[in-house]
Amino acid sequence: MTMAATLVRRRLPFYTVLKTQCRSGYIVLLPEAAQDQNAPQTTFNAKQLPEINNLTTEECISLVGKLSLDFESGLWNVEEKCKNESELSPDLFQDVLEPLEKVSAPLDAAWGMMKTLYLTNSKIMTEKCYMTIHERARRARTQKFYNEQIFSACKKQDLTELSEERKRVVSKYVLEGRLNGLELNNVNKEKLKAVLNRINYEKGNFRGKVKVTTDNFKHTIIDPNVMRDFPENLTKSMAYDRSQYNRGPWTITLQPHIYSQFMEYCPLRDLRWNVWQAHVRRSSNDGEKSVETSTHIEELRSLRREQAKLLGFESFAHMSMKTKMAGNVENVTGVLERLRKKALLAQEKEISDLQNFAEVRGFEGTLELWDVPYWKRKQLRTLYSFDEEKLKEYFPFPKVLNELFALCKHLFNIEIVQEKTTNVWHPDVQFYNIFDSDSREPIASFFLDPYMRSGEKKGMQDAPGWMITLRNKSKICDHQPLATLLFNFTPPSEGLPCLLTFKDVRQLFSKFGNALQHLLTTATYSDVSGMSNIEWDAVEVCSNFMTHWLYHAETVRSLSSHYKTEEPLPEELLGSLEQLPRLLAGYELCWQLYYSALDLKLHTSKDFWLDIVRELWPQYSKFPLDKRDAHPCSFSAIFSEEWAAAYYCHLWAQVMAADVFSAFQEAGLENTNELASVGKRLRSTFLSLGGSCHPSEVFRRFRGRDPSPNALLWSLGLKKQTTGTPVESVA
Incomplete structure (x- = not known):
């Protein structure tokens, strides 16, 4: 056994926890594990298709370790050039940003490969192995946004002469640097480092305690x-x-x-x-004290206020808006309030109708929150003949997939062709190339792994679909985009094809919308191509847009037929799908609005979390607040995940997606030529530009105006759709 060592000079990012003072100097970086001279050496070319099926656990660890060191060495070279300003040419991209792209691309592609392997083959990529690789790759990949020399060079760049895309690249580095504290003096950098470490510690405590109470x-x-x-x-x-x-x-x-x-x-x-x-x-003060999270909620809120204050923001929510399309808290709260008025009014009638429906069927008493899901399902089945088990007989996976591809061909002028000679990691996996209709060479490619595999696929219960970025488009590196689509559909068995529930069909269309935005980008730089650098509240627009087609009768007819008889979907079932988004729409929208408002209030106010709940609850719900309801104590999305002061983003994207789809409705969903024209415009904006253009401008180029919440309200049946209705902008 031999131990290889690489001598490089680097600075550790300031947020790294150190027991000794960090000083600039030469340090020796060693691989995470000793390498056997007789072991096969892992080679990696980011331009080639990854051979995931041939990897071993040891090769995965070795590969990420090697590419991380290569990246850090390349980063150091760029940093040294930034220090010697006399060596820098006026072209920041030539000397700094393009070299960074070239050293980032292999590590980014390898990381996408590792994530795919973790989610598809837990035997090779165990959770322990994955977390080791994840942390190593994460530390390396984020260093370019914590580098003071690169940050300083980007700040000095004159943006006036740059193209729109290049402005976005430079602005990304500047904003990331500011939010990471690179403008602070050394004292405040240390304070911020301590705050961020404590935030991560509290998030871990919150996550662990919610898991315990959920599992118990x-x-x-x-x-x-x-x-x-x-x-x-x-x-x-x-x-x-x-x-x-x-x-x-x-x-x-x-x-x-x-x-x-x-x-x-x-x-x-x-x-x-x-x-x-x-x-x-779960994790409330009424239960076991050792797993309560109330104290962690208040500590996290306090720490986030301190983080925002150190960085010069009024509150954590105001800081969060720097990475959002909405721009400021006031814009968000204004839109939430306009939606709330419509939704709350509808909720009152919906609950009254549901109460009457339940009473006719023998229910006694007053409906409570725990009754609504049960009686909503009953109401849907009775009024609209909605039967999920019967419905899935009409959605055989091969037909749904083929018609999805046909829809994309019509809308976006692309051909999706299966390539059967490509190496895959399981016989179920399919590989596809995407062509422009007039091109001979593929412009993008993707793997599709559709079926559940017990004991192999990870994390697919709570997240039944994934779109994994395997490789970003980069003209600098001559890389075409590559993705993996993962699902957990029931596999074919005993002559029975894979039959999809309607939820499965929605999941397929949604994740394919994500994939299209990644695969059809035309950006030059990987840092802003596809879904990279898109503001959080706009990143789900394309995925939500695609699901709107599932409530259009002709589209559903085209992708459905009985798996045995090939008979078309009965009209009563088709009608039930059209009504699905509208049943209790006001009630469901109020819940989205409530959680969005709660998140923002928790991150703008210093009031105790329970007082905030008591203030907001009656504004959004017609049901009384149960005295022992402590739902914020398990609100993991904002307290242990990454959605703090950003939960509203899901709803904001739905508003935009409904407005995008309304452009197709205005053109006429049966008008083939007009649909193709609008689809071409959508491809040239949302699908092509990705993060190289601010989403507000992307939307204006597609729609000719700012987005409006009207289309979402219309789609949910909460507002009458009439001609000449004035547009109410969300901006």
Whole structure:
């Protein structure tokens, strides 16, 4: 065994936790593991298709370690050039940003490959191995945004003579540097470093305690009558023995993929209440004190206020807006309020109608929150004949996929062609090239791994679909975009094709919308190509846009037919799909608005979190707040994930996507030529420009104006669609 060593000079990023004072100087960087001279050496070319099926665990670790060191060495060379200003030419891109792109590309591509492997083959890429690689790659990949020399060079760059795309690249480095504290003096840098370390510590505590309280709740069902109407996939997930899932016993847990469906199908009201209250009381002060998160909520809020103050912002939410299309908190709250007025008014009637519906069917008492999912499902089935199990017989996966490709061909003038000679990591995996209709060479490619594999695929229960970036487009490196699409659909068996639920079809269209934005970009630089550098509240626009086609009757007819008889989807089922977004739309929208408003208020106000809940709740819900409801104590998206002061982004993207789709409606969804024209415009804006242009400008180029919430309200049936209705801008 030998140990290789690489001598490089670098500065550690200021946020790194150090037990000794960090000083500039020469240090020796060693690989994470010793390398066997007899072991095969891993080679990697980011331009070639990755041979994921041939990788071993040891090769993965070695590869990421080597590419991280290569990147850090390249970064040091750029840094040294920035220090010697006399060596710098007036062209910042030639001397700094393009060399950075060239040393970043291999590591970025390898990282996408590792993530794909982790999600598709847990035998090779265990969680421990993945986390080791993840942390090593993350540290390396983010160093370019923590480098003072590169930051200083970008700040000095005169933007007036640059192209729009180059301005966005430079602005990205400047903004990232500012938010990372590179403008602070040494004292405040140390303070910020300490604050960020404490934030990560508190987020870890919050995450761990919510996981404990989520995992601890279990309730066993023995009576098969309770499970009578449960769908097969849910019954299997709950069964003690999956091979005999119809015999029981079955276990209820608070895992999202079980909890949400259970609340829809459980016929016993007391049992629904028991599970609901366990869900909303996770990590609350009413439970075990060792797993309460209230103190972590307040500590995180305090630390984030301190972080924002050090960086010169009024609040953490105001700081967050620097990376958002909305621009400022006032714009967001204004849009939320306009939507709230419509949604709350509709919610009152919807709940009254649902109460009457339930009473006619024997329900006694007043509907509560834990009753709504169950009776909503009943109402949907009774009024619109919606039956998920019957519906999926009309959505065989091969037909849905082919028609999705046909829709993209018509809208965006592309051909999607399967290539069967490419190496893949499992026989189920398919590989596709994308061509412009008049081109012979592919402009992009993607892998499709559609089916569940027990014991292999990771993290697919709570996130049933993924779009993984394997390689960004880069004209500097001559890289074409490459992606992986992962799903967890039920595989074909015993002559039965893969049949998709309507939720599966939505997931497919949504993730393919993400993929199109990555694959059809025409940007020059990887830092702003595809979905890179898109403001958070605009990043889901294309994914949401694609799902709107599933509520257009002709589109659904084209992608559906019975898997045995090939008969078309019955009109009553087609009608149920068209009504699906509108049932309890005001009620559902109010919940999105409430959580968005709660997040912003928590990150602008110093009031105790429970007081904020009590203030906001009656503004959004017609149901009283249960005295033991502590839902913020498990609000992981904002307290342990990355959505603090950004939860509204999901709704903002829905507003924009509905407005984008309304352009197709105005052109006439049956007008083939006009649809192609609007599709061409969408491709040249949203799909082509990616993060190389601010999303507000991208939208204006597509729509000719700023976005409006009207289209979303119309699509949900919360506002009448009339000609001549004045546009209400969200900006």
